Amino acid sequence: MTYVVTESCIKCKYSDCVDVCPVDCFREGPNMLVIDPDECIDCTLCVAECPVEAIFAEDDVPDEQKEFIALNAELAKVWKPIIEKKDGPPDADDWAKVKDKKHLIEK
Ligand code: SF4
Ligand code: SF4
Structure with missing residues (x-):
């Protein structure tokens, strides 16, 4: 089984996860x-x-986020590794409160 990053990460990208x-x-x-x-x-x-x-x-991804299972697999093949935490975008705290942002993924 794998773990999956879902919609909440979009435009937040704090990257605290990377260090661990x-x-x-x-x-x-x-x-x-x-x-x-x-x-x-x-x-x-x-x-x-x-x-x-x-x-x-993967087994616990909420129904409305299931498309992110395939999306993680697909994008992991083309995006580059990140191995150290970086600062998030300056407006990350504002985007953290936004729920509907799937359409904003930049590939
Ligand atoms: S820290 Fe890395 S290996 Fe561990 S569950 Fe998260 S993504 Fe998987
Ligand atoms: S810690 Fe940051 S980069 Fe990692 S999944 Fe959460 S919002 Fe995204």
Whole structure:
């Protein structure tokens, strides 16, 4: 099983999750991160680190977020690894409160 980054990460991208991942399986896009399902070892460490609760175990992804399972797998193949935490965008705290933002993913 893998873990999956979902909608809440879009335009927040705080990257607190990156520092705790023992196998460096986060990949960075222009305005969110994803997890490479081929690398994730199900350690659960990243879940508690995410301030916007964007990360779920694959089996626990809410129904309205299921498309992110395939999206993590697809984008992990083209986005580059991120192995150290970076500052999020300056308006990340504003976007953390926005629920409907799937359409804003930049690929
Ligand atoms: S900590 Fe959460 S919001 Fe930040 S990059 Fe990771 S998944 Fe995205
Ligand atoms: S569950 Fe563990 S291995 Fe998988 S992405 Fe999170 S920190 Fe990395």
